[in-house]
Amino acid sequence: MxxxxxxxxxxxxxxxxxxxxxxxxxxxxxxxxxxxxxxxxxxxxxxxxPAGLTLEEARAIVALGPWPMAQRRDPGNRASGRPLAVELGRQLFRDPRMSPVGYIACVTCHQPDRAFTDRKARAHGMADLPRNTPALANLSLQHWYGWGGGADSLWMASIKPILDAREFDGNGALVVRLFAREPELAACYRRVFGVSPLVDAERTLVNVGKALAAYVETLVTARTPFDEFRDALTGGDASVVAAYPDDALRGLRLFVGRAGCIACHGGPNFSDGRFHSGMAPVDPIAAAVADSLHDSGRLRDARDLLASRFNLRGDYNDDRSGRNAVDTGHLVPGAEMAGRYRTPSLRNVAVTAPYFHDGRTDSLRDALRHPGAPLSEPLRIGEVDDLAAFLATLSDAYGARRPWNTAGLTRCR
Incomplete structure (x- = not known):
């Protein structure tokens, strides 16, 4: 009280x-x-x-901030943090000409008015994919990319869909052709990378991935009602503490306490960045669909990562020290990785349905009620609503409609 x-x-x-x-x-x-x-x-x-907050609860809540975190440049990407590269990446993000059909672009699946997702259970480019489209936000805080960690850098993660036959079905030649047909875009590329995009197709493809990554790094969620509450706890601002909704506070206490959510969804980005066992569908039809997808999760992605010439151990890593490739060098695919998927961030989770790696439900409450949900013990009556109320306070003011600049090239002239 x-x-x-x-x-x-x-x-x-x-x-x-x-x-x-x-x-x-x-x-x-x-x-x-x-x-x-x-x-x-x-x-x-x-x-x-905050009535009834124990010291342990308070410490756990404080550890979920502060937000936003300081942005850091990617040492493996020389375009990271450079305004001209961000501008080039922003333009390429919405350009469909890297696909042979001329209508598939990054924005096809990562739509700014849908929190940079597509609201579909599973992604669809040139063909159906087995996994849900992840939201693009706060990605510079990650170390592995994709549900199964199939990329060890954001720029590698940006290259993969261009080459994937189910997504863009593109190649280096198509990327070069885009610049050949667009002199202004080619001039911007030369200003960013210091070379012509028309000479080395694979190098151009990699640099396009790096420009895209430089842009995607700027997609950061803003502060939320929870962040205001958390900072009020540390600063002793009683009026802000009092304004936090009662049901959200109950849900927050569950989150850091009995429900055990914080074990995986900890830290300011509400993710430990690790890989955990996915939940088997309980519905027979959903289970049959899951079996048909033949998705081994982290195991397949780790193998593909190590086999790729675009990983951080390859020639395209701009960090000559190689320090950013240590974890990749230690990666050893094993059977224990099968069926494991990366913990997603919960920031803006209320506006990024559907949920789970295969998009099996589009209701946040259903996701919390799922029999396989990773809770330490079953939720009681009303606790699902309290947890959902707390998770809603992790949405910023933009919600699903993210800031989006529709202008053409504006800073690369």
Whole structure:
């Protein structure tokens, strides 16, 4: 319960004295000065406090921030963080001429008015694919890309769909032809990479992947109601704490506590970036569909990654130290990888349906109710709604309609 402001100052102060100790301990854990913490506790004593939050819960909540995180350049991509490369990548993202049919582009599946997804259970380019289209957001925070980690860099992940016969069905020659037909785009490429795009088809393909990655790195979700609440906890802003919805607070406590969600969906991006066993469909028809997809998850993707000349151990890695390729060098595909998929971020999860690697449900509540959902114990009546209410507070103000610049080349002249 929140404190009763009709009580006298002394009784309120006594009622929340344990909270002062909570904030002091929390501050020591988070590097906040005791003086500032004492003030925060005093402010909360006269305004509001998260009822029943234990020190363990508070620490877990604080560890889910801060947001946004500092952006970092990709040392394996010399185009990373360069405005001209971002502009080139933005233009290429929506250009369908890298596909032989002339109507498949990155934006075909990653649509800005649908949170850079396509709202389909499984992606479709030139043909059907076995997995759901992942949202494009906060990808610079990842180490492995795709549901099964089939790429060890964002630029490799950008090359793969161009070459995949089920997606673009493109090749280096088609990419070169695009620049041959578009002198302004070719001039932008030369300004970014210092060479003509018409000379070496494979190098041009790789650089296109790097320009696309430079653009996709800029797709970052904004702050959310949860971030405001989390920062209010650390800063002692009682009014913001009090404004957080009651059902969302209950769901948050479940998330960091009994439900065990935080075990995989931890950190400011709400993902550990690791690979976990997928959930087998319980519906017989869905199970039959899953069997027909022949998707071995991380196992297949790890093998494909190591076999690719575009991985970080290859010649196209711009980090000459090779430090960014260490994990790739240690990767050893094994049977234990079968059926494992990367933990997705939960930021903007309420607007990025369908859910799971195969898009088996388009309802967030159904995903939470799924018999195979990775919860430490079954949810009780009403707890599904509370968890969904919390997850809704991880959506930023843009929601599904992401910022999108429809102009042509604007900064590459």
């Amino acid at each position: 929140w404190p009763d402001h009709r009580k006298g100052w002394r009784s309120v102060r006594a009622a929340w004295r344990p909270l002062g100790r909570l904030w002091l301990a929390l501050a020591c854990a988070c590097g906040v000065s005791p003086g500032r913490t004492a003030n925060a506790a005093s402010d909360l004593a006269t305004h509001a406090s």
